[in-house]
Amino acid sequence: MQRKQPIRNTSDIIKLQFYVSKFDVTTTPIIRIVDSYDIRPSSIRCSLCGKEHHDGRIVELRGGSVSNIGHICGKRYGGKGYGDALDAYLSAMNLPQLKARIREGGHKLESFRVQIGALHDSCLELRRYIQSFQSRFPDTFRELQRMAMENRPEVFESVERTDAQIADLMAANPRQNREALKYGRVSIGAISGYRFAATDWDPTHGLMKFFNEVSEFEKFQGSDLGKMRRWANWVDDLEENMQRLGAVVQDGFRFFSSGNFRLFAHLPAPLALRRQLETLTIGDLRMSDSGNTKVKPQSVLPVGIQRARKAKPTATARELRNLTGDKKMRW
Known part of the structure; x- marks a missing residue:
């Protein structure tokens, strides 16, 4: 049954096609909620409790008949079928708002194309550094991870x-x-940016997950309410998540610095490696990366960002700082 006209009085309910004034929820369970009604000052007898109610729900039952129940009566006597039907009904009521939030999120994402591309490149660069560093100084890197997890920068x-x-x-x-x-x-x-040592690079739930989600959002088409709620919440948090990601990137570039490398030389490791750390530069990591470390891509730069790059230059350092300038988003 599909409601086309609003319910204004008792007669509108009684005249519904396949209407029944009473039913047993144990033998004729509720399948879905069709509509809500408020007919004040009139009232109508509830099909579950038998008392008069001014407002309630129109429900469809197994077999195709329809009836009316009060709001509270549905929760008290409607069984599991009513709870499921109520969840679906409220979700459907929110559908226009969800669609609007997702549309707005698409516009917001479009305005961040250049910044997202810059963050993506920075994350890939930092991941190469950390893989190169980890392969050359495994003992030092394990100690840095422990320090980050234990909140010990000194x-x-x-x-x-x-x-x-x-x-x-x-x-x-x-x-x-x-x-x-x-x-x-x-x-x-x-150690500057010391928490960066504990960064999770797993593409399914770590730092790179954000870029995969951008691609998934661009491809999303459908009316699945659960997925729509998920994406609506995702776009609501888009700017905040970008700021957090930018804070990690800033920590990463502070972490890989000559000043830090000299401090790393005092951490537990074989003497020969500690001496290498005393003179290590970021250029050494780049050379090591190009010569020995092969990085498999864990995220695909979204097509929309690739298109934007053809029209716009990569974000400048100042633009990236402006994006991540909210100090409250720091680690």
Whole structure:
């Protein structure tokens, strides 16, 4: 049954085709909700509880008949069939709004084409750096991952204390073991962008997932309510997700710096590798990448971005900074 005219009074309900004034939900379950009604000041007897209600739902039953029930009566007596029917009905009511949000999201995505392309290139570059670094310095990289997950940006080195320093410490607490105080840990600096070491590069749920979702959104065509809700929420969060992604990119380029490499040289690793870290440059990682590290692409640059690039130049560094300038989106 399809409703074409609004229900204004009791007569409109009773005159519905295949209308029944009473039914047993255990033998004739509710299949779907056809419409809602509010006929104040009039009322009509509920087909489930038998009491008069001013408003409620028109429901279709198994077999094709229709009836009327109150809002609360449906939840109380309508069984699982009513709960499923209500979810579907409310989703269908939201369909125009979902379509509008997705259309608006398409326009928003179009305005971000150049920035998304720049972020995509930056992520691919950083992923190559991290694969190259990991292959050359595996012990150091594992330690950096631990530090990132444990929120420890500072690097320390062990230094021998002077007799005067040990004497001061013993005076403060005479019960200490003097031999244990011979060496102390001194901070030599904090790693810039240290959380980048814990970045997840898995294309199904990690950093690159965003770009795959852009492609999926461009291809989406259909009326599946669950998928429409998902994409409507996705486009609502588009700008915020781009800012977060931009913050990761900024951390990544700070992470791969000569100053950080000199700090990495103080982390646990074989001596020969630590000496290499003292003089390592980003150019060394690029050379290593081009010579030894083969990276399989884990995301495809969306077609829309490729088209935009033909018409517009890649985003400048200033444009990228403006995109990620919201400090609240920092790690």
